[in-house]
Structure formats: structure tokens, C-alpha cells
Amino acid sequence: MSYVVAVRALCEFTAKQGDLDLRFTPSPSAQEGIAGHALVASRRSKSWQPELSLSGDYQELRVRGRADGYDPDKNQLEEVKTFRGDLAAMPENHRQLHWAQVKIYGWLLCQKLELPEVRLALVYLDIGSHEETLLTERMSADALRDYFEAQCEKFLGWARQELAHRAARDAALQALAFPHAAFRPGQRDLAEAVYRSAASGRSLMAQAPTGIGKTIGTLFPLLKAAPRQELDKVFFLAAKTPGRRLALDALALIQQSAPALPLRVIELVARDKACLHLDKACHGDSCPLAQGFYDRLPQARSAALADPRASRQGKEALREVALAHGVCPYYLSQDLVRWSDVVVGDYNYYFDVSALLHALTVGNQWRVSVLVDEAHNLVDRARKMYSAELDQAELAGVRHAAAPALRKPLDRLHRVWRDLQKDPRHDPQAAYQVRPDPPDKFLLALQQATSAITDDIEAHPTRVDAALQRFYFDALHFSRMAESFGGHSLFDITQDAAPGGPAHTRGSRAWSRLCIRNVVPAPFLAPRFAAARSVALFSATLSPQNYYADMLGLPADTAWVDVQSPFMADQLAVRVVSDISTRYQHRELSLQPIADLMARQYAEKPGNYLVFLSSYDYLEKLAERFRQHYPQIPMWEQTRRMDEAARDEFLARFTAQNQGIGFAVLGGSFAEGIDLPGDRLIGAFIATLGLPQVNPVNEQIKLRMAENFGASQAYDYTYLYPGVQKVVQAAGRVIRSNSDRGVIYLMDDRFARPEVRRLLPRWWRVGQIRVFK
DSSP: OOEEEEHHHHHHHHTOOSOOOOOSOOOOOHHHHHHHHHHHHHTSOTTOEEEEEEEEEETTEEEEEEEEEEETTTTEEEEEEEEOSOGGGSOHHHHHHHHHHHHHHHHHHHHHHTOSEEEEEEEEEETTTOOEEEEEEEEEHHHHHHHHHHHHHHHHHHHHHHHHHHHHHHHHHHTOOOSSSSOOTTHHHHHHHHHHHHHHTOOEEEEOOTTSOHHHHHHHHHHHHHHHHTOSEEEEEESSHHHHHHHHHHHHHHHHHOTTOOOOEEEOOOHHHHOSOTTSOSSTTTOTTTTTHHHHHHHHHHHHHHOHHHHBSOHHHHHHHHHHTTOOHHHHHHHHGGGOSEEEEETHHHHSTTOHHHHHHHHHTOOEEEEETTGGGHHHHHHHHTOEEEEHHHHHHHHHHOOHHHHHHHHHHHHHHHHHTTOTTSOTTOSEEEESSOOHHHHHHHHHHHHHHHHHHHHOTTOOOHHHHHHHHHHHHHHHHHHTOSTTEEEEEEEOSSOOSGGGEETTEEOEEEEEEESOOHHHHHHHHHHSSEEEEEESOOOSHHHHHHHHTOOTTOEEEEOOOSSOGGGEEEEEETTOOOSGGGHHHHHHHHHHHHHHHHHHSOSEEEEEESSHHHHHHHHHHHHHHOTTSOEEEOOTTOOHHHHHHHHHTOOTTOOEEEEEETTSTTSSSOOOOGGGOOEEEEOSOOOOOOSHHHHHHHHHHHHHHOHHHHHIIIIIHHHHHHHHHHHTTSOOSTTOOEEEEEESGGGGSHHHHTTSOTTOOEEEEOSOO
16 A cells, blocks of 8 residues: 655655744735746747646655646756745745755656756746746756655655554544444434435535534544545534534544544644734744744654544644644644544635645645535635725825835825726715726736735834734735636725724725625635535525525535434424514514513513524614513623623523523524523524615625526525525524424514525424414
8 A cells, every 4th residue: 555645745744844934925826826837837938848747656655746847858847936025035944845846856757757867947936026036956867866765765654654544544434333322313314415425426415403413423424434435534614613612522422432443633723722922923033933843843743643632632732732842833733634534623724715724635635525514604604705805094004104115005005096986987975886896907006015015024024013914914815806806706895984083084084995795605615615525514504405506606416415303393383473573664663562572471481582683783672671671581682792701601591490581693603503402492582584684785796696696586695595594593592402392483574475484494383473462
């Protein structure tokens, strides 16, 4: 059995040394990198051969990769690297890594073509100026073979260890038994669907009710499928922290049930939660955990994988290992992804613009299967990932404090931005405007400004300017999103009609915000699905199927399963209150009947309830009315900008011994992802249809939906489906097990409409009541 390793991965393991140093400028975007490579190729002769596939063996190792180009007339092998800014600022260990790569490619080429020697070339292309810097070295095939074998020898011991781990892992997974005595009702159907999708290499949409154990019901079959499908990794992606926690708990249960299973699990967490020196920059001159990082990484890596606690869960044990070896725990966890079997993290690690897991999957040609938890959230989350915004007030602040070298490009950007608002085709007084696309003149000025900031940051690496850095990264992201602008997005300008203070006004002037607003993330997500062996998206609310398939860009052969609920209709009383309207213009009139209905239900059956409202304003008004008229009933409220401690305190009120009503916002922290079984929650009042607000932005989104999917789908895709999905998620908090009993009040007359009723769970038995006699 051979161990396959990519050229880049081999070199990063054997040739990377020195400090962790992120002072060199941000890497060009993927689109810029592709364009840069294409530009270099266009400048070469007709004999130049691009994208040369090369591979070679050394004992148990198979090394493979794709060299950027080879010119047989010159006998020159080229490795192209795109960059920004001053090439002289590139850390030496980056340059050493690049030379290592081209030398490995050099030997693989000499072996393939039986060449006695070859000239190696590093081609550095400045993305801003399009200038090339060429570094060359002529080497004999014998010298290159010696270098190749030396690097392989450094890696061979590790490769043998990894082969042994993979064999033991796969043998244990083949014998793995389900960790519970039996599957829950519906759980086996879900598990079988996940297993079949992995076996066939197809994506899967699984709508499965809350409470059947979806997390372990998806992880277990995918682990069972891993040996036969030769999976390198399983990625479990969650929208929120509780989802990651459930995945880690499920994996711990699986490992407890099979103590001999050598499963390596890593949890990826955000940098601000893993970093121990947030006040320091990521380079050796500032942070002690960055100094000599790559020199100490091999020992830290080995220790982490040898420690059962670190390789079988998470961040606390991993932090101990990192500190014991003097390395950054955040970047240690990113290295350990390469050697882990299961990676648990947020959606963004695979689906974002520059996602780590997707880049590693493509770069290493891994066979991965992906699980997407609570997948109904992926539409909104992906929209945010592929949207970008710039605030003119932030530019004004940056200009005001800018160093002299930055004044000219920032002033030019300010003038071009100001000219956007003078476009005669649009009303300069309009608070919201949509333009066909981001103007080239503005994008050029933005690029010039970011190039100038890049140069300034390189020239003053120890200077800290948080506002400038924030604007810089926002501008880079805006430029990247502009490169791929199309019918899936909007470009709009929002005028701040009522400036809120000095930050947003100068004299009587109001600033504007520019937004590239992604509406349909499908074109960005489709390549992510294609890169995986299989993807299973699961949630209690993935209906209608065509909406999520269209919005997410799922493959045409995606399988669908709608798991039957294990719950019975008599467990849950669902009552539509057909004579209350929660529309904005009727909300004031709705307060008293809603408060009275809640009080009557509480008097009839005291216990713990949740009431969900469409906004904090509505919540606060209803809470005040309820408090005035029913002071004897305990109540507690979700507040704006609740921190984690406050959220935990809110949930702690829901105990079997406690009684009262919690007030929450639909779509917020308490409307999904929380588990309050039994008497901890016996009912919910939902005083909204959940529809997004009708405003200029959403109306433009509706127009874009019509262009993409037809006028007949526009309203449903923009308003109805996202709204009802939030309602069903919130209602799903009530029944969590086969022994639960509860009641749900849907308080809006629109819930009685057939097009809405069709979107409610099939197992509900819905009745209607009236509050006005």
C-alpha cells in the first residue's frame, strides 16, 4: 500500500522552517491567482506546456502534483507565484518553500522525460503591476534526485505511521457497531440514506424531524462508509456552536463504544477564541508563539496526535499541547487538519471565499464527505460569505488619520465615490439605489488604494492602526466579490438619511454604503459540492426541495429523503388563531388579544412556554402589556445584543421545577438549536408568519429571484419560504422526544391559507380557533 502525498504538502512538511510570519501581504484571491497564471502563460512561446501532471515513487511514497509550466525549447521548468506589494518583504522561509517545490517538480520532470538536467525557474508575478521577477537555477538530474529522496526520507517515517493509522482506523470502522442498543424511529432511514449517498458519490438532502438524533444518525453511517469509499476525511459543518458541541459529543460516544477505534477528531474554532495573544501580531518579532513556530511544529504535531485527549476532542487539550511546545494553538489546529479523520467546524471552513478545508481538499486531492448540520441556515450564511460592503464614513475616518503616503490614493477613492452619487441616471436624494454593476472607475481607484495601503503596511510592520486594517480587508473582499459579480448578486448604494453622529457626518453631509449583495449563492457553492465525494445536508426544514436545491446550487442528481416523524399527532396540539393579524399596521391591535390568549393557556396548564415575535420592538411592547395585565405570571425576555452568559441565564430558567414564559425573537438564538425536553418546555406562541420585511432591498431581491427562477417563484423564494421555515424551526423546540406533550399557537390569520399550510410538517394536526367572540 502506498501513501500518496501532494508536492506542496510534502514540502510544507519537510522544508518549512522558522517563524510563523503573516506580515507579508495577503495572498491574491483565487480569481486573481488564476488570472495571473493565465497572464504568464499568454506571454510564453507556443512550445510552453502548462499544467504538467507529474508523479514519482520512493519506497512506500507516491508524490504527485501539477507543475505550472515547462518550455522544452529552453528546457526550463517554471513555478508561478502571484503576490502583492514588495517582493523583498517576503519572508525567507516562504522563498525556501517555493524552491523546495520547484526542485521536487524538477526531479519528477527529469525522471519522466529522462533529462540529464533542467533549468528551474521561480516566476513571481506582481498582481498589481503585472511585472515578473524571474529567479533561475540550473540543476542536474542526479542532484535533483538526491534532493527528492532526502525530502522523502524526512517524510517516510511519518508516512509509515499514517499508513498504519489508516489501516487500523479502517479495520475498526468496518467492525463498528451503532453505539446505542437500537436506532430511534426514523433514525435508521436517515442513516441508510446517508450511507447510500456516500456509496454512490451523490449529494443528499435529508429532511428529518427534530428529536430523532440526526447528528449521530449521519456521523455513524458516514464513518461506516469511509473504509469502502476510501475516504480521507469527514467534515462535519455546523451553523452555530451548539451544533459543533453535539457533533463532538456524538463522536465521543462512538469512541467510548469502540475503545480500540483510533479516530482523530479536531475541532476548528475562530482565531479570537483560540489565540492566546490577541494584542500581538502574527509574526516572530511580536508573538512568542509565532517565533520559531515551524521549528517546533513537528514535536507539537507528534505530541498532539499521540495524546488521546488532544486527538479525540478539542481545544482545551490541544491548547495544553500547544503551550507545552511553545506554538500557537490556532495554527497548530490548522496543521492537524491534514492528519485528522474527522474535522468539526463552522460552515465557513468549507464554503467561504477562501475556505481552509476546501483549499486543502482540492490541493491534496482528498476524498472527503461533508455533513452540513441544520442546512436550512446555509442559504443566509452563504449569502453573507459572498457579499461585501464598504462604508464611506469609515473611509472618511481612515483618510483623516492616514499617513501622508496614503492621502493621495484615499482622496482619489473618495472623489470617485462621491461621483457615484452624482450619476444623472439616479436620484441623488434616493435613500437606496441599485446600479447594474460596480463601476470600473471606482474599482480601479479601490485597487490603487489597497495597493498603497499594502505598501504602507509593509513599510511599517509594527504600527497598529485597527481602523485602517479593517477598511483594508473590507476593500480587498469587495474587490474580490466584484471580480465575480453577475446575475446572482446586486450592487446597491444606501444613503444614510439620518447620520448618527460625528462618525457619519461632516457638516450636513450624509455618507453612503456600497454593497455587493449576494442573492443566490449557488454559483459559489456548486464547486464546493463538486469537490467532495458526497455531501449530506440535513435539517428539520428543507422544504420545498426545489427552493434549497436552486439556492444552494446542488447537483442535478442530488438524492432526497423525507424521514417520517416518530411523533404522533396527539402529542402536539397545533392551533391557528385565525382572527389575529400580526402585520405591521395591526400589531398594536394584536397586543391585548395575544396577551390574553397566553394568560388563558398558562392558567389552563401552568408550565414553561416560549413566545416568538418578529422583532425586538414588537417583543418589548407585548412584554410590557403582558407585565401590566398579568404580573402574577413569571416572564423573562431576550434582549438586544445578548452575550453568551446572558443567553445561558435565559435558558437556565427552563427547568422542570420552574414555570413561566420566555419572550424571544423569531430567527434568533432561542428559535433553533436548543433542546428543552419534557417539562422544560410545554408550549410555544408564534406571533408572526416570519416573513422578511417588505423594503426596497427585499423588493430588489425579489426582482433578482424572478430573473433567476421565474416570476412565479419570486415572492415565495424571497418571502414565504424563508419565513415559514423560521416558524417551523421555532415550533420544533416543543416536542423533543416520544414522551413529550405540548401545544403551539400560530397567531396570524395567514396560517390558515393553503399555500402556508402546505409548508407545515405533515404529522401536525392543525385546528383553528378564534379569540374574538
